[in-house]
Amino acid sequence: MARLALLSVSKKTGITDLARSLVEEFGFDIISSGGTAKTLKDAGIPVTKVSNYTGSPEILGGRVKTLHPRIHGGILARRDIEQDIKDLANNQIRPIDLVVVNLYPFEETIAKPGVSLAEAVEQIDIGGPAMLRASSKNFTHLTVLCNPDQYDEYLQELRTNGSASLEFRQKCALKGFLHTASYDNAIAAYLAGVETEGIPETYTVSGIQIQSLRYGENPHQPAAWYQTGTKPTGWAAATKLQGKELSYNNLVDLEAARRIVAEFTDTPAATIIKHNNPCGTAEAGSIFDAYQKAFNADSTSAFGGIVALNRAIDALTASELTKTFLECVVAPGCDEEAQEVLTKKGNVRVLILPDFLTGSKETVRAITGGFLVQTADDIIADTSKWQVVTERQPTPAQLAELLFAWKVCKHVKSNAIVISKDRTTLGVGAGQMNRVGSTKIAVEQAGEKAKGSVLASDGFFPFDDTVRTAAAAGITAIVQPGGSLRDKDSIKAANELGLLMVVTGVRHFLH
Structure with a gap:
């Protein structure tokens, strides 16, 4: 008796070629349902509709097609169990040797703007997962394919061995269970x-x-990159124009860079990331000026950095980018002349990410025995809700500078201090065990340029020492969350030293 294959796919890619090979090369009989049966029939491939095979019509608008003992009996029968074989014979059920199934496009449906709950629910497949699970469970006796990428490999198994090997069938079963789990x-x-x-x-x-x-x-740690969902989004959808393969650390730093430049939409902005922290970030009238300012903020640390630009790369900016060693550059676009210029640095990875603004809604971190989930820190700063707590009041220019520093500080590892002037970071203190330590690092980095600058802190001041260190460096304004039991001490020091201080009421720790 000919071998029997059940083909029932939502994604029709490659299905006619597979079916034709099954029939013409290997003498399979094919049963199929719905749109798949029509596709095969239209291609001139002999096929029996599932409803004709089972003797039961498709009902409920197609909701029930393959949920039938003649289908699941043929899938689940164990060929080495005598009673199973008798049950098949007594119920006129043929054993099924191959199941090819992929599922209704649920994720594609919910990704569409304005999709209703009812529309989404109708794209929840029932028969498909049932067949996938049944055939994956019984992999010792049949093969299950859930992705068009598997078709050629399966046919090669038949051509080489006459049938699919147990190793191949088990590998396919794993993919089947992973597919249903993801779904x-x-x-x-x-x-x-x-x-x-x-x-x-x-x-x-x-x-x-x-x-x-x-x-x-590190080199002793194996790693892989995973995409969430069936449709590539985010970095999985980015286009790499040139350069070596992306590394684990590249991707982590690229995401940190994306989050920073996504804060700035109204004006061109650039950031340079090293070890997940910004060493230079700037806003300017052009993307060329923004990159130059960001680079000059800390040109030493910029060597080997990750650059993110929130505007397309032009030839002038590309020429500037080639003047130092960089690991990666990402922007929403890159014109042809700029691409030609960047080829001079063929090893630098150049990526195009059109959508900088859409990030993950949650962050997930593994811990022993489980994981932690929190909503993303995507709150938008609203200066109208900030409170001026000192005698000095901010000018519009000072408030804009404080907002710039605050946006950058949000993306620096705690304890975080950012000093800026002219919408450019001058000093960044990151990840220190105490806030004064971070302040001293940022002040030392800023040097003489700190005079007339502003300072942002991701957390409140439990003592007035940060205020006094800032004043001694010539810093004129501070933005911080507030909320310490000793806020009054810092406010008093700021008034004594002639500083402006604004509290946001929002904290941005980044661990």
């Missing part, structure tokens, strides 16, 4: 987002590996 996770995450605000009671994480990385943070 269920997407549905659960969507419904959790519809039904709840904030963090849901159950949180699932799944992804598809899109690239094996050379290593992680």
